[in-house]
Amino acid sequence: MSARPTIVVSSDAPDGPMAVLAKTHPDITVLGCDSYEALPDLISKSDAEVVFTIKFDRGSLYPRAALVESPTVRWVSVGGSGTDHLRPWDPARVTVTNSAGVAADMMAEYVFGAMLSFSLGLRGFAREQAARNWTAGKVEPIQGKTLLILGLGKTGQAVASRAKAFGMTTLGVRADPKPTGYIDEVHAMADLPKLWGRADFILCAVPLLESTRGIVGRGAFAAMKPSAVLIDVSRGGVVDETALLTALDGGRIKGAALDVFATEPLPPAHPLWGYYNVIVTPHCSSVYDGWDVKSARMFADNLTRYRRGEPLANVVDPGRGY
Structure with missing residues (x-):
């Protein structure tokens, strides 16, 4: 030095x-x-x-x-x-x-933009608007919903603080479980199998490690609610993309908002581009x-x-x- x-x-x-x-x-x-x-x-x-x-x-x-x-x-x-x-x-x-x-505050806003896009059905309304079709529609509150946050670092905590302002229940997992602000329940990663099915929204905000690689995989999707929405602002590889595609094809989840991918830029031929219920953004939630x-x-x-x-x-x- x-x-x-x-x-x-x-x-x-x-x-x-x-x-x-x-x-x-x-x-x-x-x-x-x-x-x-x-x-x-x-x-x-x-x-x-x-x-x-x-x-x-x-x-x-x-x-x-x-x-x-x-x-x-x-x-x-x-x-x-x-x-x-x-x-x-x-x-x-x-x-x-x-x-x-x-960029924790900005990423938290991205997460809420994604959640509200799904709860308000904005993509569906945009499609009807493009067709100039006045249709009977409805919106859904996120108040009272449960948010599961994987990773309680700066970003996870910024999201949790806003979630409480929206009246949501917050579940969090971290490597060293301990009381954390704005989190109703803090769990260890090993507890995830009993948490997937409780969540309406699931946020990935963990670093990519051997212990987190593919942590959102086939077993996780099988345990989720069919109405669950996955949001990933972590790193490509945390979500098993093959398992995600299977879950989307089988209607196992409502949809996903993805800012990170195993291969970046996401190849033009990648099937994730083609899903109406998937939001794809170019690793920009912190930019x-x-x-x-x-x-x-x-x-x-x-x-x-x-x-x-x-x-x-x-x-x-x-x-x-x-």
Whole structure:
């Protein structure tokens, strides 16, 4: 650790985060990089000690090794919350932090937009409007419904607080069950088999780990109410897409709102595009104007700690994934 580390900002739009650092840490060298291909060489030539990285997709593989296996990089600060694209790493060699909570409020609004879309039947009304067809319709309240939240981190808790304002019952599961604000019942992951059937809405907000991969699978869908709606803002792989397709084809659930997928971008030929009762969005539930600058400010605060030799905030345990 040095008091004046060289920093690389890796992003498809590095100017915003770099402007934040120019104001908050004007005495240090900050280099921008908007290309995965160029990042390894830039880190090597600059002897970068710290990398602030916002993952983006431009048809090339994320240069994981250039960050967590670099001989000079000591700290990788992830601009979002997920860190599965960096695993595995040796915490004795490199520290990884994330920006958990930077988009929790926005993601909570996305979740409620999805729930209300289904409860109000907005997709059906849109179809009737396009046909200029005045039909007898009705809407359904979410008040009194039960929401099951997988993962009670910043996003899960932001959703839960809003759910209570809507008069919903909240069930939550987390790796370390303990009383959590706005959650009526907190359970362990092992309790999920007895919870699926109680939920009207099911939210996935967990990191992708070996323990969560495919956790919403065939058994889960078989236990759900036919009126249940699945919402996934976690990571592709948490939901077993083959099992989801089977459930949709069999009418096992009412529908799904999906922001993440096992393969991204979602291939044009993927069957999920064709379901009327599935909302597909391009991994954007955390993307809003200025989120990257907000994340950069969190990084700048952490950088102050780093330069002072103080403990960093939001250090990620590679074993737990958060």
